[in-house]
Amino acid sequence: MHAGIIFLLVIIGSVLFHIFTPWYWTDIASNWGGMDDTITLTFWVGGGVFVAVCLFMIYCVFRYSHKEDRRAEYKPEDKKLEKILTWATTLGVAALLAPGLIIWNQYVNVPKNAIEVDVMAWQWGWQYRLPGADGKLGTTQVRNIADNNPFGINPDDPFGRDDIMVESDVINLENNRPVKILLRSVDVLHNWYVPQFRAKMDAVPGTVTFYWFEPNKVGEYEVLCAEYCGVGHYAMRGGVEVQDKADYEVWLSEQETFEQLSARYEKLNVDGNKLAKK
Amino acid sequence: MSDEYDNNKSYQTQSSEVMDGSTGSVNPDIDYVRPAEVGEQDLYHGHSFIEKWVFCQDAKVIGVQYFLTAVFTGIVGLILSWLMRLQLGFPELAGFMTAEHYYQFVTMHGMIMVVYFLTALFLGGFGNYLIPLMVGARDMVFPYVNMLSFWMFFVAVAVLMASFFVPGGPTGAGWTLYPPQTILEGTPGSGMGILLMLISLSLFVIGFTMGGLNYMITILQARTRGMTLMRMPLTVWGIFTATVLAMLAFPALLVSAIMMTLDKVLQTSFFMPTILKAGEVLEYGGGSPILFQHLFWFFGHPEVYIVALPAFGIVSDLISVHARKNIFGYRMMVWAIVGIGGLSFFVWAHHMYVSGMNPWFGFFFATTTLIIAVPTAMKVYNWILTLWRGNIRINTVMLWCLGFIVTFVNGGITGIFLGNVSVDVPLSDTYFVIAHFHMVMGIAPLMVIMGAVYHWFPLVAGKMLHEGLGKWHFWITFLGAYSIYFPMHYLGFIGVPRRYFEMYDSPYMTSAVGMNEFISIAAFIVGAAQFILVFNIIKTLKTGKKAEQNPWKANSLEWYTSTVPPEHGNFGERLPVVHRWPYDFSVPGAKDDFIPQTTAPSEVIHTEVEKT
Numbered sequence: 001m002h003a004g005i006i007f008l009l010v011i012i013g014s015v016l017f018h019i020f021t022p023w024y025w026t027d028i029a030s031n032w033g034g035m036d037d038t039i040t041l042t043f044w045v046g047g048g049v050f051v052a053v054c055l056f057m058i059y060c061v062f063r064y065s066h067k068e069d070r071r072a073e074y075k076p077e078d079k080k081l082e083k084i085l086t087w088a089t090t091l092g093v094a095a096l097l098a099p100g101l102i103i104w105n106q107y108v109n110v111p112k113n114a115i116e117v118d119v120m121a122w123q124w125g126w127q128y129r130l131p132g133a134d135g136k137l138g139t140t141q142v143r144n145i146a147d148n149n150p151f152g153i154n155p156d157d158p159f160g161r162d163d164i165m166v167e168s169d170v171i172n173l174e175n176n177r178p179v180k181i182l183l184r185s186v187d188v189l190h191n192w193y194v195p196q197f198r199a200k201m202d203a204v205p206g207t208v209t210f211y212w213f214e215p216n217k218v219g220e221y222e223v224l225c226a227e228y229c230g231v232g233h234y235a236m237r238g239g240v241e242v243q244d245k246a247d248y249e250v251w252l253s254e255q256e257t258f259e260q261l262s263a264r265y266e267k268l269n270v271d272g273n274k275l276a277k278k
Numbered sequence: 279m280s281d282e283y284d285n286n287k288s289y290q291t292q293s294s295e296v297m298d299g300s301t302g303s304v305n306p307d308i309d310y311v312r313p314a315e316v317g318e319q320d321l322y323h324g325h326s327f328i329e330k331w332v333f334c335q336d337a338k339v340i341g342v343q344y345f346l347t348a349v350f351t352g353i354v355g356l357i358l359s360w361l362m363r364l365q366l367g368f369p370e371l372a373g374f375m376t377a378e379h380y381y382q383f384v385t386m387h388g389m390i391m392v393v394y395f396l397t398a399l400f401l402g403g404f405g406n407y408l409i410p411l412m413v414g415a416r417d418m419v420f421p422y423v424n425m426l427s428f429w430m431f432f433v434a435v436a437v438l439m440a441s442f443f444v445p446g447g448p449t450g451a452g453w454t455l456y457p458p459q460t461i462l463e464g465t466p467g468s469g470m471g472i473l474l475m476l477i478s479l480s481l482f483v484i485g486f487t488m489g490g491l492n493y494m495i496t497i498l499q500a501r502t503r504g505m506t507l508m509r510m511p512l513t514v515w516g517i518f519t520a521t522v523l524a525m526l527a528f529p530a531l532l533v534s535a536i537m538m539t540l541d542k543v544l545q546t547s548f549f550m551p552t553i554l555k556a557g558e559v560l561e562y563g564g565g566s567p568i569l570f571q572h573l574f575w576f577f578g579h580p581e582v583y584i585v586a587l588p589a590f591g592i593v594s595d596l597i598s599v600h601a602r603k604n605i606f607g608y609r610m611m612v613w614a615i616v617g618i619g620g621l622s623f624f625v626w627a628h629h630m631y632v633s634g635m636n637p638w639f640g641f642f643f644a645t646t647t648l649i650i651a652v653p654t655a656m657k658v659y660n661w662i663l664t665l666w667r668g669n670i671r672i673n674t675v676m677l678w679c680l681g682f683i684v685t686f687v688n689g690g691i692t693g694i695f696l697g698n699v700s701v702d703v704p705l706s707d708t709y710f711v712i713a714h715f716h717m718v719m720g721i722a723p724l725m726v727i728m729g730a731v732y733h734w735f736p737l738v739a740g741k742m743l744h745e746g747l748g749k750w751h752f753w754i755t756f757l758g759a760y761s762i763y764f765p766m767h768y769l770g771f772i773g774v775p776r777r778y779f780e781m782y783d784s785p786y787m788t789s790a791v792g793m794n795e796f797i798s799i800a801a802f803i804v805g806a807a808q809f810i811l812v813f814n815i816i817k818t819l820k821t822g823k824k825a826e827q828n829p830w831k832a833n834s835l836e837w838y839t840s841t842v843p844p845e846h847g848n849f850g851e852r853l854p855v856v857h858r859w860p861y862d863f864s865v866p867g868a869k870d871d872f873i874p875q876t877t878a879p880s881e882v883i884h885t886e887v888e889k890t
Binding site for chain 1: 456
């Protein structure tokens with residue numbers, strides 16, 4: 001008897017906790033509201049099943065607890081009941097799966113007008129690159145990476161010269177414009193994750209992965225690494241600043257291209273050599 | 279044994295004669311059971327202390343050895359979890375702990391609990407003890423290999439524990455051991471630590487294969503007369519299917535461990551692409567880190583069911599016995615176990631939705647994953663339908679079963695979140711995942727283990743565990759564990775990532791500080807409560823009430839041994855003959871509310887028992 005009451009309190013407590021929890025989503029700041037909606041739907045259906053199963057169990061505990069003079073029912077199978085339950089469950093599961101797959105379809109199909117942002121991860125930090133005026137990123141190779149070429153852009157690739165190098169762990173994005181995040185890593189797995197955008201994907205050394213989202217709220221956000229990457233994992237933070245078009249253009253014009261960066265390093269070298277000669 | 283075989287032959291002729299024209303109500307023919315196809319072989323009985331208790335070939339002793347070794351690793355895992363919770367809840371008290379330590383504890387806790395604790399406990403522990411008893415065999419079919427299996431496991435555990443003491447400490451790569459970081463500096467224990475881990479895992483797989491062959495072949499070939507497959511207790515079905523999964527899944531772990539060892543020692547590049555480290559290009563190139571993840575989860579997902587299926591089976595039996603009612607929908611339960619086992623090989627990449635694999639895989643793996651929810655849900659329905667109209671003893675064993683149902687349904691439902699590919703995107707790698715898998719494959723199977731300990735202790739030790747202590751143990755564990763993991767899901771909703779040594783002051787994480795303290799306190803209490811069981815066992819062994827034979831009035835064969843606890847050989851002179859399934863409880867017309875599997879139909883002729 002006591003057991004049934006305690007179990008009942010656990011279930012009531014769970015429901016109340018869910019209703020009154022102060023811990024819930026961060027305010028969404030991207031187009032992926034559909035993910036939140038699917039979670040909410042799953043919560044209703046799944047939570048309903050959880051409560052129903054537990055209440056039925058508790059009812060049985062109250063109603064059928066042991067009495068010496070009583071016998072349990074003897075009924076090994078009930079084909080009809082089992083059939084109904086199977087089909088009802090199948091339908092319920094399908095109803096949850098469908099929206100999940102529809103949103104996944106959007107997730108893997110990047111809109112054509114998305115601007116590419118190249119995110120490079122290493123132990124333990126981030127840097128960013130944007131395509132230049134030609135709208136294309138230059139090809140890269142890990143072996144090319146050097147101080148004057150942090151992304152390892154192939155020097156012979158004409159598309160690479162005007163690439164915009166962001167020398168910061170904060171990247172600025174234009175509000176309401178889809179972004180295709182291209183992820184690469186020079187060493188181990190990482191994952192560029194902003195909770196408010198909901199989306200994430202691992203960066204894998206040796207390949208380029210991607211995902212996309214459309215920021216829709218101006219503001220500053222923290223980037224977290226969401227794939228364990230060694231002892232500095234928890235400290236591997238970065239930032240995103242979502243700006244209106246005008247502010248974004250100003251920021252963009254202040255960034256250096258790959259060509260400018262190379263020139264600056266060359267000058268540094270020349271100056272350095274001169275200094276050494278003197 | 280040869281004369282028994284002859285007896286059977288004559289029995290067979292006789293029965294076919296009777297069958298021809300008989301319609302009589304009391305008919306010896308209804309008791310006919312097919313004869314054994316092969317005679318018995320003698321067992322090797324140990325002569326010295328060492329042969330009886332150390333290098334012992336009796337599956338029951340091996341089961342207890344597995345159990346105790348697994349429990350030892352479990353206690354190590356528990357202590358590691360306390361240290362982690364100390365850092366997460368009260369970092370100011372954990373000044374001695376560096377990030378390196380924290381990640382080493384996380385890794386060792388995960389690997390120990392999944393492989394060395396749960397897998398070894400269910401298959402090595404319960405499997406060894408229960409399979410021969412439940413199918414009516416005198417021992418496993420290969421007792422010597424079975425003994426080697428345990429000692430290989432023991433060496434694996436020793437190697438694993440040794441890694442705590444080597445320079446650099448144990449590996450801190452996370453239990454998933456994802457390369458490249460696993461074998462690169464920057465991850466704690468990337469020298470000796472990871473090597474010992476890989477060696478230990480390889481030894482575990484080798485040892486487990488020896489045991490697994492025994493479990494499978496004993497169940498397939500050594501069942502007693504009349505024990506058809508569809509009369510086996512669900513415990514045996516669960517362990518059997520889990521063993522088949524393990525035999526198919528563990529090789530994937532073994533090859534990935536071997537390949538990673540080569541990458542580490544010989545600088546091969548199975549999993550290693552070109553890597554830039556501290557400005558230097560390392561001597562690797564062309565390997566695929568994602569290949570490792572596929573291999574790992576091809577093992578890792580079935581591994582979840584290697585733990586879950588024995589738990590499903592055992593809990594079905596416990597519920598049935600203590601509800602005094604047949605398990606509802608036995609055949610559905612069997613096919614659900616087999617179906618879940620089969621499907622579990624087609625869902626592995628649901629651990630990899632955001633791994634960077636081709637995103638089109640997501641459609642396939644989300645669909646297969648949610649399909650698996652259907653047979654799993656059927657099992658849940660059948661458990662609660664077994665309670666329905668039962669005559670339920672609310673004792674300690676039943677409490678653990680009820681706790682299992684609550685935590686398993688809870689964890690199963692959150693699995694539907696994570697399996698549904700696009701819902702997984704915001705939640706993966708957050709505390710939601712931690713809460714989910716601890717609820718569904720940590721706490722839920724643990725509930726079953728505890729229930730099974732209270733249930734079978736009278737058989738193993740011949741004494742009854744103390745009920746009052748058992749109830750305290752249950753309620754503290756259940757309520758505590760639930761209050762650890764239920765709120766933890768909500769940390770995941772906020773977006774708090776897993777495997778963070780420290781949260782710093784991100785706004786959505788500072789709101790979690792209070793909850794983290796609460797969870798840590800609950801974790802300390804739940805962990806400490808497990809020593810109630812240790813105390814209960816010691817006290818019971820010393821002064822406990824002697825158990826009568828078959829104290830729960832169960833039907834399955836393990837309760838019908840010649841002595842309690844059963845001796846080597848289990849069943850005395852003659853093996854039992856089985857006439858029915860083990861779930862004939864509360865049969866209308868029967869004198870008692872249970873009919874043992876060994877009861878012949880002619881002895882209960884006036885009951886309305888269904889043919890099984």
